Amino acid sequence: MSMTALQPVQDNLLDWKSASTGFPASADTLAAANINPRTGLATDYLNHFNEAIMLLELIPDMPDCYELFLEWQPLSYAEHFIRSNFKGRDLAVAAYEAAPSAVRTEFDAIVAKMMQILSTVGDAMRTVQHDATRARLAEQAARWVKPMIGTAGGIINGRDEQSDIDSIMAQ
Structure with a gap:
């Protein structure tokens, strides 16, 4: 799915209609699909990482749960939505691909760090033999x-930073 660049419009929103996504992607449509109209990203993707955290948090009390954590696999944004039952999954993928490059770069960087940590911890858990060591790895991760x-x-x-300042000043 190749997207054209989005054009900024007033109030720091993006003109999704002019993005030629092939979807009825007005800001209202994106918001209704739980996709942020300013960024083109959906928080549903974070559920993938929250699942990993939940599994890690089980390990200290239930050491055998490390095997469940080892089954967790990192998924890209598109892979997550393609495999999900998310109602607007095609729109979520198209909006991600059409998102402003600065937003995607920052987002992709933090996602890459999370995936690296979780993958490295998984690799370490495969090599250690003691439940206490796995528990410490899980807690730290x-x-x-x-x-x-x-x-x-x-x-x-x-x-x-600017939206945080605007929010504080509005109070």
């Missing part, structure tokens, strides 16, 4: 990745 999920959510929701 969860501590590293949880804030990254929050950062990714901020990117998806269009939070940046």
